[in-house]
Amino acid sequence: MAFFLSYSTPIAHHKICTVFSSKQGSRHAVDQFGSVTLKAMPEEMALIVTNGSSNNKIPHVLTMAGSDSGAGAGIQADLKTCAARGVFCSTVITAVTAQNTLGVQDVSILPEESVAAQLKSVLSDMHVDVVKTGMLPSTAMVKILHDSLKQFPVQALVVDPVMVSTSGHVLAGSSILDMFRQDLLPMADIVTPNIKEASVLLGGVQLETVTDMRSAAKSLHDMGPRNVLVKGGDLPSSSDAVDIFFDGKDFYELRSSRIQTRNTHGTGCTMASCIAAELAKGSSMLSAVKVAKRYVETALEYGKGINIGNGPQGPLDHMFKLKRKNSSKLRLFEPSDLFLYAVTDSGMNKKWGHSITDAVKAAIEGGATIVQLREKDAETGEFLEAAKSCLEICRAHNTPLLINDRVDIALACDADGVHVGQSDMPVNTVRALLGPEKIIGVSCKTPEHALKAWADGADYIGSGGVFPTNTKANNRTIGLDGLKTVCLASKLPVVAIGGINLSNARSVMELGVVNLKGVAVVSALFDRECVAVETRKLHNLLTENVANVGSAVTEDV
Numbered sequence: 141m142a143f144f145l146s147y148s149t150p151i152a153h154h155k156i157c158t159v160f161s162s163k164q165g166s167r168h169a170v171d172q173f174g175s176v177t178l179k180a181m182p183e184e185m186a187l188i189v190t191n192g193s194s195n196n197k198i199p200h201v202l203t204m205a206g207s208d209s210g211a212g213a214g215i216q217a218d219l220k221t222c223a224a225r226g227v228f229c230s231t232v233i234t235a236v237t238a239q240n241t242l243g244v245q246d247v248s249i250l251p252e253e254s255v256a257a258q259l260k261s262v263l264s265d266m267h268v269d270v271v272k273t274g275m276l277p278s279t280a281m282v283k284i285l286h287d288s289l290k291q292f293p294v295q296a297l298v299v300d301p302v303m304v305s306t307s308g309h310v311l312a313g314s315s316i317l318d319m320f321r322q323d324l325l326p327m328a329d330i331v332t333p334n335i336k337e338a339s340v341l342l343g344g345v346q347l348e349t350v351t352d353m354r355s356a357a358k359s360l361h362d363m364g365p366r367n368v369l370v371k372g373g374d375l376p377s378s379s380d381a382v383d384i385f386f387d388g389k390d391f392y393e394l395r396s397s398r399i400q401t402r403n404t405h406g407t408g409c410t411m412a413s414c415i416a417a418e419l420a421k422g423s424s425m426l427s428a429v430k431v432a433k434r435y436v437e438t439a440l441e442y443g444k445g446i447n448i449g450n451g452p453q454g455p456l457d458h459m460f461k462l463k464r465k466n467s468s469k470l471r472l473f474e475p476s477d478l479f480l481y482a483v484t485d486s487g488m489n490k491k492w493g494h495s496i497t498d499a500v501k502a503a504i505e506g507g508a509t510i511v512q513l514r515e516k517d518a519e520t521g522e523f524l525e526a527a528k529s530c531l532e533i534c535r536a537h538n539t540p541l542l543i544n545d546r547v548d549i550a551l552a553c554d555a556d557g558v559h560v561g562q563s564d565m566p567v568n569t570v571r572a573l574l575g576p577e578k579i580i581g582v583s584c585k586t587p588e589h590a591l592k593a594w595a596d597g598a599d600y601i602g603s604g605g606v607f608p609t610n611t612k613a614n615n616r617t618i619g620l621d622g623l624k625t626v627c628l629a630s631k632l633p634v635v636a637i638g639g640i641n642l643s644n645a646r647s648v649m650e651l652g653v654v655n656l657k658g659v660a661v662v663s664a665l666f667d668r669e670c671v672a673v674e675t676r677k678l679h680n681l682l683t684e685n686v687a688n689v690g691s692a693v694t695e696d697v
């Protein structure tokens with residue numbers, strides 16, 4: 141992933157001790173022991189440091205955890221998760237457990253010298269981006285980790301405070317609880333306890349409600365980690381799976397529907413290693429957590445049918461992509477897809493004698509990075525046929541195709557997603573219908589809309605009309621200020637829409653807000669004789685402008 145800023149050049153190798161956030165909001169060295177090396181730098185600079193690899197280096201997570209013979213959790217879950225997320229994973233094995241779907245039958249802790257040697261071998265040679273810890277069965281291992289990270293700093297440390305297996309087996313004795321509190325948590329960029337682990341870390345407090353989880357996140361944050369994720373999968377009497385993320389300033393309530401399945405073994409390790417993988421790729425912490433929650437939800441959904449072992453708890457399906465029926469067709473969303481967003485209009489196509497397929501082909505030829513079919517006047521049957529034909533074209537060019545408003549059409553043709561407005565079907569209902577992997581965009585004019593978009597599970601925001609437009613009747617213009625306010629209110633990627641053309645696109649991109657990823661355009665592309673030429677002109681203008689202005693448009697938020 142490349143980042144462009146006019147005032148700096150990408151740094152080839154980024155093993156510099158920056159982390160993603162701190163209580164003060166500045167960046168600083170990962171080492172919290174001894175002499176803390178504070179390195180305040182602007183967010184954009186840090187993004188270059190953490191992402192600006194010019195040597196095609198694969199993102200790398202090192203997991204320090206126990207082996208699970210049943211392969212649902214531990215080292216095996218971490219390896220599978222990283223592989224599924226496209227990240228290299230090296231391993232430091234702390235213990236070998238004998239486990240199956242019935243529970244834990246045996247635990248052999250590895251000699252400390254072996255753990256130290258494994259850490260040194262990998263850290264000294266292999267350019268690790270992020271370290272993730274799971275089972276740390278002795279105080280000496282925490283100390284070894286600390287010393288190793290001091291010698292070989294990494295970008296971030298993700299701590300999954302594994303203490304008790306889901307079957308109730310104690311995997312880290314009480315002697316190391318103090319070490320966790322005093323030494324491990326202050327080193328962590330994020331700690332990811334479940335309800336039981338949070339309770340143990342806090343000296344046995346009862347956690348029964350979402351409000352309790354918020355207090356626990358706050359108390360754990362006071363122990364030193366820069367971010368806390370308290371996972372509420374085991375929360376009694378909650379129909380949703382609610383997790384609380386706290387970054388020291390704001391609380392985020394992350395909800396997903398509870399999936400009814402016996403196969404939940406390994407969800408904790410999987411969540412933490414997916415967070416680590418996303419961080420290694422350059423995501424912000426909040427974005428990494430959100431992606432990880434969606435990944436776990438999908439792995440649970442796909443793993444429902446797995447029938448392994450006779451015990452009460454089987455593994456989830458980390459590699460679901462391998463068995464998805466139409467896996468070659470799936471187009472996962474990247475925020476950079478929003479760069480030049482072409483939105484069709486049947487009236488304009490008729491006016492110029494363009495078929496919808498020719499118009500879509502031309503837009504893609506000119507450089508459109510995503511297409512939305514916005515066919516307000518089409519009959520359902522006609523819309524569906526057009527969508528199927530356009531989907532073939534988009535798939536052939538690896539360009540996502542979204543459907544405006546009509547979730548039924550998107551489902552019927554297996555489009556990549558849907559764009560809805562504030563008065564269309566609510567985003568959380570669309571998500572429930574389309575599943576975790578489809579792309580959902582929502583129109584937002586206010587910060588309140590933007591906050592709700594995040595909470596409801598949207599992937600991006602369309603914000604406008606930025607300028608007056610004749611394409612959408614009675615549409616309130618929010619201006620560049622309104623657009624900026626929406627961008628700043630959300631971590632979601634935003635695409636600007638409304639009256640955008642060759643003469644004003646530059647002023648939009650000059651806003652320079654990190655999550656403003658591109659422009660969505662109807663008339664300046666489609667109310668023209670030659671769609672490909674107009675699209676190419678706008679694409680060139682945006683590309684030049686991004687290089688000049690230095691907005692990190694490809695950052696994954």
Ligand SMILES: Cc1ncc(COP(=O)(O)OP(=O)(O)O)c(N)n1
Nearest residue numbers: 545559560561562583602603637660
């Ligand atoms: C990318 C993008 N952003 C906003 C809109 C507008 O959607 P909505 O508010 O639902 O209005 P209609 O397009 O349905 O008239 C959009 N379509 N695309």
Ligand SMILES: Cc1ncsc1CCOP(=O)(O)O
Nearest residue numbers: 605609611638639661662663
């Ligand atoms: C669909 C939509 N939503 C807000 S403004 C708008 C119309 C954008 O069309 P144009 O690019 O022609 O102004």
Ligand SMILES: [Mg+2]
Nearest residue numbers: 545560561564
């Ligand atoms: Mg709509």
